[in-house]
Amino acid sequence: MWGILRQKVVAGGSPLVRIRPVVSALRSYSSAAKEMMVRDALNSALDEEMSADPKVFLMGEEVGEYQGAYKISKGLLDKYGPERVLDTPITEAGFTGIGVGAAYYGLKPVVEFMTFNFSMQAIDHIINSAAKSNYMSAGQMPVPIVFRGPNGAAAGVGAQHSHCYAAWYASCPGLKVLAPYNSEDARGLLKAAIRDPDPVVFLENELLYGESFPVSAEALDSSFCLPIGKAKIEREGKDVTITAFSKMVGFSLKAADILAKEGISAEVINLRSIRPLDRATINASVRKTNRLVTVEEGFPQHGIGAEICTSVIEDSFGYLDAPVERISGADVPMPYAANLERMAVPQVEDIVRAAKRACYRARPMAAVA
Amino acid sequence: MSSSTFSSSINAIKPCFCTTKNHSLNPSSIPTSSFFGSTHKLRYNPLTANSPSFFKKNRQTHIVAVSDVKQKQQQLKSTPSLGNLLITKEEGLEVYEDMILGRSFEDMCAQMYYRGKMFGFVHLYNGQEAVSSGFIKLLKKQDTVVSTYRDHVHALSKGVPARQVMSELFGKTTGCVRGQGGSMHMFSKEHNLIGGFAFIGEGIPIATGTAFTSKYNREVLKQADCDHVTVAFFGDGTCNNGQFFECLNMAALWKLPIVFVVENNLWAIGMSHLRATSDPEIWKKGPAFGMPGVHVDGMDVLKVREVAKEAVERARRGDGPTLVECETYRFRGHSLADPDELRDPSEKAHYAARDPITALKKYLIENKLASEAELKAIEKKIDELVEEAVEFADASPHPARNQLLQNVFADPKGFGIGPDGKYRCEDPKFTEGTAHV
Numbered sequence: 001m002w003g004i005l006r007q008k009v010v011a012g013g014s015p016l017v018r019i020r021p022v023v024s025a026l027r028s029y030s031s032a033a034k035e036m037m038v039r040d041a042l043n044s045a046l047d048e049e050m051s052a053d054p055k056v057f058l059m060g061e062e063v064g065e066y067q068g069a070y071k072i073s074k075g076l077l078d079k080y081g082p083e084r085v086l087d088t089p090i091t092e093a094g095f096t097g098i099g100v101g102a103a104y105y106g107l108k109p110v111v112e113f114m115t116f117n118f119s120m121q122a123i124d125h126i127i128n129s130a131a132k133s134n135y136m137s138a139g140q141m142p143v144p145i146v147f148r149g150p151n152g153a154a155a156g157v158g159a160q161h162s163h164c165y166a167a168w169y170a171s172c173p174g175l176k177v178l179a180p181y182n183s184e185d186a187r188g189l190l191k192a193a194i195r196d197p198d199p200v201v202f203l204e205n206e207l208l209y210g211e212s213f214p215v216s217a218e219a220l221d222s223s224f225c226l227p228i229g230k231a232k233i234e235r236e237g238k239d240v241t242i243t244a245f246s247k248m249v250g251f252s253l254k255a256a257d258i259l260a261k262e263g264i265s266a267e268v269i270n271l272r273s274i275r276p277l278d279r280a281t282i283n284a285s286v287r288k289t290n291r292l293v294t295v296e297e298g299f300p301q302h303g304i305g306a307e308i309c310t311s312v313i314e315d316s317f318g319y320l321d322a323p324v325e326r327i328s329g330a331d332v333p334m335p336y337a338a339n340l341e342r343m344a345v346p347q348v349e350d351i352v353r354a355a356k357r358a359c360y361r362a363r364p365m366a367a368v369a
Numbered sequence: 370m371s372s373s374t375f376s377s378s379i380n381a382i383k384p385c386f387c388t389t390k391n392h393s394l395n396p397s398s399i400p401t402s403s404f405f406g407s408t409h410k411l412r413y414n415p416l417t418a419n420s421p422s423f424f425k426k427n428r429q430t431h432i433v434a435v436s437d438v439k440q441k442q443q444q445l446k447s448t449p450s451l452g453n454l455l456i457t458k459e460e461g462l463e464v465y466e467d468m469i470l471g472r473s474f475e476d477m478c479a480q481m482y483y484r485g486k487m488f489g490f491v492h493l494y495n496g497q498e499a500v501s502s503g504f505i506k507l508l509k510k511q512d513t514v515v516s517t518y519r520d521h522v523h524a525l526s527k528g529v530p531a532r533q534v535m536s537e538l539f540g541k542t543t544g545c546v547r548g549q550g551g552s553m554h555m556f557s558k559e560h561n562l563i564g565g566f567a568f569i570g571e572g573i574p575i576a577t578g579t580a581f582t583s584k585y586n587r588e589v590l591k592q593a594d595c596d597h598v599t600v601a602f603f604g605d606g607t608c609n610n611g612q613f614f615e616c617l618n619m620a621a622l623w624k625l626p627i628v629f630v631v632e633n634n635l636w637a638i639g640m641s642h643l644r645a646t647s648d649p650e651i652w653k654k655g656p657a658f659g660m661p662g663v664h665v666d667g668m669d670v671l672k673v674r675e676v677a678k679e680a681v682e683r684a685r686r687g688d689g690p691t692l693v694e695c696e697t698y699r700f701r702g703h704s705l706a707d708p709d710e711l712r713d714p715s716e717k718a719h720y721a722a723r724d725p726i727t728a729l730k731k732y733l734i735e736n737k738l739a740s741e742a743e744l745k746a747i748e749k750k751i752d753e754l755v756e757e758a759v760e761f762a763d764a765s766p767h768p769a770r771n772q773l774l775q776n777v778f779a780d781p782k783g784f785g786i787g788p789d790g791k792y793r794c795e796d797p798k799f800t801e802g803t804a805h806v
Contacts, residue, residue, distance in 0.1 A: 054590055083589050089622070094574050094615030101515075101578020104563060107585060128568055129575055135776050137556035138547035141563070142779035173777050176785075195786040197779035227793050228785035276783045 033214040041183035041215070042072045042204065045190040046110065048222045050080055053108065056194055059086040059095055060112030060149075069114045070150065070209055096122035096147070100129045103145040103199075110194060113149035116165045116203065123168075130199040131174030146193045148202035151179075152246065152297045153345050155207065159333035164298030166245070169201040170275040170307070176228055177274040179203045181249040182213035185272055188226030195225060203274075205246045231278035233285070237267035240355050241285040243308055244295040245271040248346060252295055255351035264359055274304060282308060283315045290321040291358040295351055300328035325354040455671045458738045464506055464670055465733065465744065468498040468726050469751045471522035474531060475701075477755050478521065478538060482705045486763070487538045490567075491552045494522040496668075496700035499725035500632050501526045503673030503695075504600055507681055513561045513599040515576035518553035519632075520565050523602060528560045535758040541765035548768045549776070561597075569603075570610035573629070576601030577616045580627035580690075598684045599627045606637030608651045617658040617692065626684040628677070629655075631694045632667065638703040639711045655692030667695030668723040671732065698723075 036044075050056045057080075062069045064077040064087040077085040088095040092113065099109035113119045119126060130143045152164040170177045176198055180186040186204070193200040218224060234249060235256050244252040249270045256266040267285055271278065286292050292312055294305035305326040312324060330344040456464070475493040482491055494501065497519075505514060505526035516523040524534050529545055537544025538552055545557050554565035563579065566572040580599040586592045607613055608631055620627050631651050635642045643649050655662025665676045673695060680691040698720035702709030733739040780786070782794035793799045 057585070057589075083585070089615070089618060091615035091619065093612045094577070094619055097571065097574020097612065097616070098578035098581055098619065101563075101575035101580075102582045102585070103578075104575070105513075105579055105582040107582050124568055124571060125574065129566070129571060133556075134779055136546060136550045136554045136565075137558075138549045139776040139779070140546065140556055140558040144779075176778070176783065192785040195790075197786070198783075223788040225785070225788055227787070227799065228780075229783050 033216070034220065035212045036183040036187075036215045036220075037210060037212045038180075038183050038186045038204075039070065039072055039209040041186040042190055042209075043074055043076075044220075045187045045194075046073060046076060047079070049191055049194040050076065050084065052222070053194075054084075055106065056108040056110065057084040057086065058110045058112065059088055059099060061088055061090060061114050063087060063112050068112075070206060072204075072209070073112070092118050092121035093125065096125040097129060099145055100125050100133075100143060103130070103143045104133070104141050106144075108144050108146075108194060110146045110148060113147065115154075115161055115206070116149050116151040117161050117163050119147065119149070119165065126169070126175070126199070126201065127172050131172050133174075134198065135174055142197045143199045144197045146190075146196075146200045146202055148190070148193075148204060150206035150209070151203035152205055153207075153329070153334060153341070156336060156338060156341060157334075158336050162334035164203075164296070164329070165201075166203055166274050166296070166298055167303045167307075169203075170277070170304065171302075172275075174199065175275060176200045177203065178228065178272065179205075179245040179274055180272065181208070181234075181246055181270050182211075183215050184213065184219045185226065185232075185270070187215070187219055188224055189228070189272060191225040192228055196228065200228075203246065208247055208250075211250075226272070229273045229276040229278055231272055231281045232270045233267060233281070234270045235266070235268040237265040237289065239265045239289055240291040240293060240358050241267045241269060241282070241289045242293045242295060242351065242355060243269045243271055243282060243305075245274060245304070246297070248295045248297055248351075251346065251348050252351055254348045255355065258348065258352050259355055262356075264355060266355055271304075277307065277311070279311045279315065283312060286312050286316050287319045290319055292320070293325040293327060293351065293354045293358055295327045295346055295354075297329050297345055300326060300331055303328050322358045322360065325358045327351055327354050454736055454738070455675065456738070460506075461729070461733050461738050462743070462747065464502050464674070465726075465729055465739075466747050466751065467502040467506060467526050468670065468729065469748055470525055470531065470754070471498040471501060472726060473748075473751050473755045474521060474525060474534070474758075477535075477759060479701070479705060481538070481759065487552070488540075489551055490518065490704055490706070491538070492519040492704045493701045494519055494699070496720065496724070497632055497634060497697045498522060499670035499673050499729075500602070500630065500667050500695045500697055503670045504602075504628070504630060504677045504681075507674065507677050508598065508600065511561060511597050512681075513563060513576070513579045513597065515563045515572045515579065515599060515601045516555070516565060517569070517572055517603055517607075518565070518567050519604075520555045520562075521552070524555045524557065524560075524562050527557070527562045529555070529557045529562060530758075531754055532758040532761040533557075535755075535762040536765050539762040539765070540767070541762055542768040542772065543761070543765040547772065549772075570607045570612040573601055573603060573607070573612050573616045576627055576629075577620050577625060580620065580625035580684075581623065583626050584623070596685045596687075597626070598681050599625075600630055600681070601627060602630050602632055604637060605631060605633040605635065605642040605651065606640065606645065607631075608633075608654065609646055614654075614658075617654065617660065617690075620690040621659040624687065624689040626687065627690045628680045628684055629690060629692045631692070632697055633694055634697050634699045636699070636703070636712060638707065641711075650694075652692060652694040660690045660692055662692045662694070664694045664696065667697030668720065668725050668728065670725050670729050 058073060063073040064085045067074040096111055099111040102109050126147055130145055133141045133143050153162040169175055178189045178193055180189045193202050235253060242252045252268045256268050259266045267289055269285060294308045296304045305328055309324040327346045327350055334344055335341055475495050478491060481487045501522045514523055514527050521534055525531060533545040537546060540548045542548050545555055553567045556565055564572050576599045583595055583597040586595040633651060652662035652664040663676055666672050676693055680693055683691055730744055780792060784793040787793040787796060
């Protein structure tokens with residue numbers, strides 16, 4: 001956590017950062033920058049959106065009396081009552097469809113999946129009833145729904161609870177897919193998602209829920225929301241571009257620190273929005289640094305890194321000085337044993353190694369299956 | 370269910386709801402199960418099976434379809450007096466016209482398909498018109514109909530103009546969804562027709578959601594006059610799908626204003642309902658979830674109308690959902706590509722003899738509600754309407770090329786809504802890159 005605070009100070013002090021000076025001053029010099037846990041950020045975003053618009057309601061398993069399986073919806077039942085915070089039976093397909101039906105008629109449901117692995121039982125409604133409806137009905141039936149929940153690997157939960165669905169949902173036109181990293185992302189993107197007139201898949205991360213990040217005063221304002229489809233440059237650099245989303249942004253920032261000590265200046269891009277992907281920012285960065293490392297936690301084949309790599313090759317091929325390095329989770333269902341699990345998910349050392357490979361600073365490794 | 374309760378449950382659910390057999394109102398024949406409920410209020414003691422007031426309360430609000438009883442009484446009397454008629458002249462002609470429209474339209478679809486004007490999957494509704502007209506003609510414009518891929522006639526009954534439906538089938542831009550959906554995806558916001566869902570069972574949770582919205586509007590958003598009802602149509606094959614049961618549970622749990630209508634035409638493509646279902650009596654599945662289950666003869670539009678009236682009124686009052694099983698039959702194959710070889714010709718002949726249109730025609734004429742000439746005039750009018758719809762569809766333009774990329778999102782550029790409540794892409798500072806990110 002202190003490492004991250006230091007990151008923010010570094011980024012805020014740089015003259016190239018495109019944020020308003022007031023905010024950067026807050027970040028760099030004020031030690032009274034407020035810290036907020038991602039969990040609280042999500043809770044406050046839900047709270048504010050529900051109080052602003054009575055059409056917003058939350059439904060999911062254990063969101064009410066249990067205060068949320070991961071306590072994201074703590075206090076909301078008491079505040080808004082059981083008609084707006086609905087505890088559902090264990091019927092993903094059923095209640096997701098109910099949410100979509102309600103969205104057809106102008107309500108704004110927030111459907112919580114206990115983890116996105118359970119969205120597999122409801123994926124028919126996410127893709128076929130929500131994503132495609134505006135298109136199939138020629139604009140008559142927009143679906144202003146948000147599907148949210150933790151995505152990707154947690155700690156020791158096994159293969160069926162650790163799958164990352166970013167690539168699955170991001171491949172479907174008609175959906176917007178967001179993946180916040182820090183508390184400010186969580187607040188801004190969730191508020192944007194709830195206000196958005198289209199179906200949004202909001203991929204959180206269970207291990208980030210308990211992490212605290214500093215938030216600016218502006219982010220705490222109730223009308224704060226971030227644009228969808230815009231990535232954020234978390235750390236400026238000039239030698240290699242590292243793209244990441246969700247928890248991997250933290251790892252990438254740590255890797256960038258290590259690389260900086262060795263003289264490699266890495267630019268870290270927090271994607272924030274997987275669909276629509278901010279190809280402009282990524283390509284602009286690659287044109288500046290000429291090298292790219294994509295980092296993700298999910299499986300490699302047909303993953304986010306594959307899409308970014310192709311986008312860069314299509315648009316900025318002449319600018320690349322090295323092949324694109326793709327870091328992803330191991331191509332196996334997630335094992336349970338702690339040491340195997342650590343090997344199956346990218347670690348900071350992997351990112352450092354890949355960045356060095358991209359900079360031709362290490363011996364080339366044989367292709368790993 | 371444990372074996373000791375199995376035998377009692379076979380006899381359990383004959384009571385109030387069945388229109389065909391005995392009308393036993395014996396409350397002791399209650400389905401017993403030791404797995405009932407988990408909250409202390411609902412804790413069920415099988416030893417006191419005959420007495421819990423919860424069950425009695427449920428039983429007493431159940432609908433009893435009376436049309437069969439009334440029909441029997443009328444036959445006994447043999448000269449029905451005008452006061453006993455099930456329908457007035459205006460209603461009768463309206464329903465007749467709707468059924469004729471459905472039939473002519475579907476026959477024209479078949480013709481057009483074989484001439485190559487229509488393509489892809491087309492599923493025709495011939496023979497099932499009684500269900501559509503029986504239910505939908507009782508609804509208001511704001512009530513919602515949720516359908517499946519066999520949705521042409523539901524669309525027509527709900528009020529979508531025939532020319533729009535025909536253009537949609539031809540894939541023209543004047544169709545009800547501008548050619549984007551086709552036969553299986555008819556949507557009309559104006560007429561509150563939702564789908565068009567190609568996936569089996571997909572429409573049921575959606576319908577439950579629209580019913581949920583109606584209740585939410587009334588109770589949370591305080592729109593006091595919002596009493597919209599949703600009617601969900603689906604088939605017998607769907608009743609084995611998990612989503613169906615999930616929604617029966619939630620609709621009854623939250624007392625949603627919905628009517629679940631099963632169009633049991635005994636066949637799911639080539640799979641007979643009896644081969645696919647452990648207990649083929651679908652109406653029985655309603656009481657298992659705490660809602661009334663009714664079985665009705667779906668080839669008789671007047672019987673369907675009676676049951677529909679009760680079910681829709683029940684939902685509108687706020688008493689919760691109903692499951693209605695309509696025993697009906699489709700005269701054609703599952704779709705126009707189906708060779709329809711597995712169905713027994715004698716079964717087809719049996720149901721063809723019970724054609725709902727001829728039955729209603731006979732009723733109207735016998736009870737002096739309409740003359741042959743009036744009915745012929747209606748048929749002629751509908752023929753002209755359908756012909757005109759085909760001409761309109763033929764003459765309509767194909768969609769423009771830029772329609773391919775339209776309407777993927779409601780949000781024009783996909784950047785979301787800014788803090789001021791407007792689309793971000795409309796903010797000139799955003800597109801220039803100078804807005805705060």
